[in-house]
Amino acid sequence: MSTPRARIIAIAAVMIAVTAVFTLLVRIPIPATQGYINFSDVATFFSAFAFGPVIGFVAGGIGAALADVIGGYAQFAVLTLLAHGLQGMVAGVLGRGRSLPGLIAAWAAGAVTMVGVYVLGEGLLLTGWGPAIAEVPFNVVQNLAGGLVGIPLYLAVRRAYPPVTRLAQPERWQEG
Secondary structure (H helix, E strand, C coil): CCCHHHHHHHHHHHHHHHHHHHHHHCCEEECCCCEEECCHHHHHHHHHHHHCHHHHHHHHHHHHHHHHHHCCCHHHHHHHHHHHHHHHHHHHHHHCCCCHHHHHHHHHHHHHHHHHHHHHHHHHHHCCHHHHHHCHHHHHHHHHHHHHHHHHHHHHHHHHCHHHHHCCCCCCCCCC
16 A cells, blocks of 8 residues: 555656646647647646646646656746646646536636736746737637546546545545
8 A cells, every 4th residue: 555645746747747748749839929739738637626736736837847848848848837837726726526617617717827827927038928918819729628628537537436536635544
Protein backbone atom coordinates (compact mmCIF):
# COMPACT_ATOMS: atom_id res chain seq x y z
CA MET A 1 0.00 0.00 0.00
CA SER A 2 1.38 3.41 -0.93
CA THR A 3 1.45 6.30 1.45
CA PRO A 4 -0.99 9.13 0.73
CA ARG A 5 1.90 11.47 -0.06
CA ALA A 6 3.44 9.03 -2.56
CA ARG A 7 0.07 8.51 -4.21
CA ILE A 8 -0.48 12.28 -4.61
CA ILE A 9 3.01 12.74 -6.06
CA ALA A 10 2.38 9.88 -8.50
CA ILE A 11 -0.99 11.31 -9.58
CA ALA A 12 0.57 14.75 -10.04
CA ALA A 13 3.43 13.32 -12.12
CA VAL A 14 1.10 11.33 -14.35
CA MET A 15 -1.21 14.31 -14.88
CA ILE A 16 1.77 16.61 -15.63
CA ALA A 17 2.84 14.12 -18.31
CA VAL A 18 -0.70 13.80 -19.69
CA THR A 19 -1.04 17.59 -19.87
CA ALA A 20 2.32 17.94 -21.63
CA VAL A 21 1.34 15.29 -24.18
CA PHE A 22 -2.09 16.89 -24.76
CA THR A 23 -0.34 20.23 -25.25
CA LEU A 24 2.18 18.86 -27.75
CA LEU A 25 -0.15 16.41 -29.52
CA VAL A 26 -1.92 19.01 -31.65
CA ARG A 27 -0.43 22.48 -31.97
CA ILE A 28 -2.06 24.98 -34.27
CA PRO A 29 0.24 28.02 -34.64
CA ILE A 30 -1.15 31.54 -34.42
CA PRO A 31 1.35 33.58 -36.51
CA ALA A 32 0.01 36.98 -35.45
CA THR A 33 0.64 36.24 -31.76
CA GLN A 34 3.49 33.72 -31.95
CA GLY A 35 1.44 31.38 -29.76
CA TYR A 36 -0.51 28.23 -30.57
CA ILE A 37 -3.81 26.48 -29.85
CA ASN A 38 -3.57 23.08 -28.16
CA PHE A 39 -5.51 20.57 -26.03
CA SER A 40 -3.84 21.35 -22.69
CA ASP A 41 -7.15 22.60 -21.32
CA VAL A 42 -8.74 19.15 -21.63
CA ALA A 43 -6.12 17.67 -19.31
CA THR A 44 -6.10 20.71 -17.02
CA PHE A 45 -9.87 20.65 -16.48
CA PHE A 46 -9.93 16.87 -16.06
CA SER A 47 -7.11 17.04 -13.50
CA ALA A 48 -8.80 19.85 -11.58
CA PHE A 49 -12.20 18.17 -11.45
CA ALA A 50 -10.93 14.68 -10.69
CA PHE A 51 -8.15 15.49 -8.23
CA GLY A 52 -8.78 19.00 -6.93
CA PRO A 53 -7.13 22.41 -7.04
CA VAL A 54 -3.56 21.43 -6.10
CA ILE A 55 -3.25 18.76 -8.78
CA GLY A 56 -5.15 21.05 -11.18
CA PHE A 57 -2.57 23.79 -10.57
CA VAL A 58 0.45 21.49 -10.79
CA ALA A 59 -0.73 19.46 -13.79
CA GLY A 60 -2.06 22.42 -15.76
CA GLY A 61 0.80 24.77 -14.95
CA ILE A 62 3.83 22.50 -15.05
CA GLY A 63 2.50 20.22 -17.82
CA ALA A 64 1.69 23.06 -20.22
CA ALA A 65 4.86 25.03 -19.32
CA LEU A 66 6.99 21.94 -19.86
CA ALA A 67 5.39 21.51 -23.28
CA ASP A 68 6.22 25.14 -24.09
CA VAL A 69 9.88 24.50 -23.27
CA ILE A 70 10.01 21.20 -25.17
CA GLY A 71 8.06 22.58 -28.13
CA GLY A 72 10.11 25.71 -28.75
CA TYR A 73 7.96 28.28 -26.95
CA ALA A 74 10.15 28.71 -23.87
CA GLN A 75 9.53 32.46 -23.80
CA PHE A 76 5.92 31.67 -22.76
CA ALA A 77 6.73 28.99 -20.15
CA VAL A 78 6.51 31.14 -17.00
CA LEU A 79 3.32 32.83 -18.16
CA THR A 80 1.88 29.45 -19.17
CA LEU A 81 2.73 28.05 -15.73
CA LEU A 82 0.70 30.85 -14.13
CA ALA A 83 -2.16 30.93 -16.66
CA HIS A 84 -2.84 27.18 -16.79
CA GLY A 85 -1.89 26.64 -13.17
CA LEU A 86 -4.38 29.23 -11.95
CA GLN A 87 -6.94 27.91 -14.44
CA GLY A 88 -6.63 24.44 -12.89
CA MET A 89 -6.66 25.77 -9.34
CA VAL A 90 -9.79 27.89 -9.85
CA ALA A 91 -11.62 25.08 -11.67
CA GLY A 92 -10.57 22.60 -8.99
CA VAL A 93 -11.72 24.78 -6.10
CA LEU A 94 -15.10 25.46 -7.68
CA GLY A 95 -15.82 22.19 -9.50
CA ARG A 96 -14.48 19.23 -7.61
CA GLY A 97 -17.19 16.63 -7.07
CA ARG A 98 -19.95 18.79 -8.52
CA SER A 99 -22.72 17.93 -10.95
CA LEU A 100 -22.82 19.23 -14.51
CA PRO A 101 -24.04 22.79 -13.75
CA GLY A 102 -21.34 23.24 -11.10
CA LEU A 103 -18.69 21.88 -13.45
CA ILE A 104 -19.77 24.29 -16.17
CA ALA A 105 -19.54 27.23 -13.76
CA ALA A 106 -16.11 26.04 -12.58
CA TRP A 107 -14.98 25.60 -16.19
CA ALA A 108 -16.13 29.15 -17.04
CA ALA A 109 -14.27 30.61 -14.06
CA GLY A 110 -11.12 28.68 -14.95
CA ALA A 111 -11.40 29.75 -18.59
CA VAL A 112 -11.78 33.43 -17.68
CA THR A 113 -8.79 33.11 -15.35
CA MET A 114 -6.56 31.58 -18.03
CA VAL A 115 -7.56 34.09 -20.70
CA GLY A 116 -7.13 36.99 -18.29
CA VAL A 117 -3.68 35.91 -17.12
CA TYR A 118 -2.50 35.50 -20.72
CA VAL A 119 -3.84 38.91 -21.76
CA LEU A 120 -2.18 40.66 -18.83
CA GLY A 121 1.09 38.76 -19.07
CA GLU A 122 1.45 39.05 -22.81
CA GLY A 123 0.25 42.65 -22.88
CA LEU A 124 2.58 43.82 -20.12
CA LEU A 125 5.63 41.60 -20.66
CA LEU A 126 5.80 39.54 -23.84
CA THR A 127 4.03 40.60 -27.03
CA GLY A 128 2.35 43.93 -26.32
CA TRP A 129 -1.36 44.68 -26.11
CA GLY A 130 -2.25 44.22 -29.78
CA PRO A 131 -1.15 40.59 -30.09
CA ALA A 132 -2.36 39.84 -26.54
CA ILE A 133 -5.87 41.01 -27.39
CA ALA A 134 -5.74 39.31 -30.80
CA GLU A 135 -5.06 35.99 -29.05
CA VAL A 136 -8.18 36.18 -26.85
CA PRO A 137 -10.55 34.48 -29.35
CA PHE A 138 -8.04 31.65 -29.84
CA ASN A 139 -7.72 31.14 -26.07
CA VAL A 140 -11.52 31.13 -25.80
CA VAL A 141 -11.75 28.43 -28.50
CA GLN A 142 -9.06 26.41 -26.71
CA ASN A 143 -11.03 26.67 -23.45
CA LEU A 144 -14.25 25.68 -25.22
CA ALA A 145 -12.54 22.51 -26.43
CA GLY A 146 -11.22 21.96 -22.91
CA GLY A 147 -14.71 22.14 -21.47
CA LEU A 148 -16.48 20.24 -24.25
CA VAL A 149 -14.06 17.32 -23.91
CA GLY A 150 -12.75 17.65 -20.34
CA ILE A 151 -16.11 17.79 -18.55
CA PRO A 152 -17.65 14.73 -20.28
CA LEU A 153 -14.36 12.87 -19.87
CA TYR A 154 -14.34 13.57 -16.13
CA LEU A 155 -18.02 12.59 -15.79
CA ALA A 156 -17.42 9.34 -17.71
CA VAL A 157 -14.40 8.42 -15.58
CA ARG A 158 -16.27 9.33 -12.38
CA ARG A 159 -19.22 7.17 -13.47
CA ALA A 160 -16.97 4.23 -14.43
CA TYR A 161 -14.69 4.54 -11.39
CA PRO A 162 -16.33 6.55 -8.58
CA PRO A 163 -13.28 6.37 -6.24
CA VAL A 164 -11.36 8.63 -8.66
CA THR A 165 -12.50 11.66 -6.66
CA ARG A 166 -10.95 10.23 -3.48
CA LEU A 167 -7.55 9.34 -4.93
CA ALA A 168 -5.89 12.67 -4.14
CA GLN A 169 -7.46 13.04 -0.71
CA PRO A 170 -5.40 12.16 2.34
CA GLU A 171 -6.30 8.85 3.92
CA ARG A 172 -7.79 8.93 7.37
CA TRP A 173 -6.51 6.44 9.86
CA GLN A 174 -9.09 4.11 11.33
CA GLU A 175 -8.69 1.51 13.95
CA GLY A 176 -9.69 -1.90 12.56
